[in-house]
Amino acid sequence: xxxxxxxxxxxxxxxxxxxxxxxxxxxxxxxxxxxxxxxxxxxxxxxxxxxxxxxxxxxxxxxxxxxxxxxxxxxxxxxxxxxxxxxxxxxxxxxxxxxxxxxxxxxxxxxxxxxxxxxxxxxxxxxxxxxxxxxxx
Amino acid sequence: xxxxxxxxxxxxxxxxxxxxxxxxxxxxxxxxxxxxxxxxxxxxxxxxxxxxxxxxxxxxxxxxxxxxxxxxxxxxxxxxxxxxxxxxxxxxxxxxxxxxxxxxxxxxxxxxxx
Numbered sequence: 001x002x003x004x005x006x007x008x009x010x011x012x013x014x015x016x017x018x019x020x021x022x023x024x025x026x027x028x029x030x031x032x033x034x035x036x037x038x039x040x041x042x043x044x045x046x047x048x049x050x051x052x053x054x055x056x057x058x059x060x061x062x063x064x065x066x067x068x069x070x071x072x073x074x075x076x077x078x079x080x081x082x083x084x085x086x087x088x089x090x091x092x093x094x095x096x097x098x099x100x101x102x103x104x105x106x107x108x109x110x111x112x113x114x115x116x117x118x119x120x121x122x123x124x125x126x127x128x129x130x131x132x133x134x135x136x137x
Numbered sequence: 138x139x140x141x142x143x144x145x146x147x148x149x150x151x152x153x154x155x156x157x158x159x160x161x162x163x164x165x166x167x168x169x170x171x172x173x174x175x176x177x178x179x180x181x182x183x184x185x186x187x188x189x190x191x192x193x194x195x196x197x198x199x200x201x202x203x204x205x206x207x208x209x210x211x212x213x214x215x216x217x218x219x220x221x222x223x224x225x226x227x228x229x230x231x232x233x234x235x236x237x238x239x240x241x242x243x244x245x246x247x248x249x250x251x
Contacts, residue, residue, distance in 0.1 A: 012190075012191070012192065013191055013216070015191075015192065015195070016191075016192065016195035016198070016199070019195075019199060020195070020198060020199075023198070023199070033201065037178075037199075037200065037201055040199045041175050041199055041200060044175070044195070044196075044199045045172070045175060048192075100171075100190060100192050101169060101170055101171035101172070101174075101186075101188045101190070101192050101193065101196070102170075102171055102172055102192070103172075104170045104172040104173060105172075106170075106172035106173060106175070106176060107172055110172065110175055110176050113176070
């Protein structure tokens with residue numbers, strides 16, 4: 001099953017809607033709750049990252065019997081130093097993002113923690129692609 | 138402890154989903170940082186926060202948190218209530234500070250996460 005969602009940068013009211021939709025689908029597919037939680041926590045962190053840092057983005061979700069593959073593609077400023085961005089506590093988030101309860105520098109490390117495979121690639125002034133996989137069994 | 142008892146202990150008013158008050162909670166986590174909340178992997182968890190916005194309720198939805206306590210007279214919007222209703226999340230408003238609410242509940246046996 002393939003799903004696709006658009007994400008608008010700066011729209012903190014709707015941030016999380018795509019993750020919420022995916023959660024409902026996984027529940028309908030009877031995926032165990034502990035695995036659903038890993039997927040949606042990682043996805044929600046990724047979705048919030050697009051809202052917080054990029055102009056716009058797309059989320060592609062591909063679910064098969066064994067695993068869920070997610071690609072989050074954004075058009076935005078890109079990440080200059082991915083190793084630094086992966087460090088817990090490092091964040092370039094604005095005050096508005098912090099007021100929303102994010103920007104603590106825990107997002108990317110938490111995505112890594114909740115997924116079985118994760119890859120980030122980024123081009124400055126073009127955008128960032130985050131890919132991850134979670135095994136469903 | 139049951140959520141009903143928890144609400145009574147902190148003079149809380151229940152703004153959403155009174156049907157859920159018979160649920161048992163075992164752990165509490167107090168934070169305004171949703172990224173911190175999303176690192177918690179415990180079940181039967183209540184979130185105590187001063188962050189009254191949609192993302193507090195979204196975070197509860199994603200992390201399977203049973204109830205959110207908003208401390209110190211924060212205003213809960215209609216949008217937040219709608220989202221909580223959709224997901225069966227109990228929302229409680231307490232006049233207490235985060236420190237006091239946490240202290241009272243800790244004293245009554247609610248467990249910390251870390």
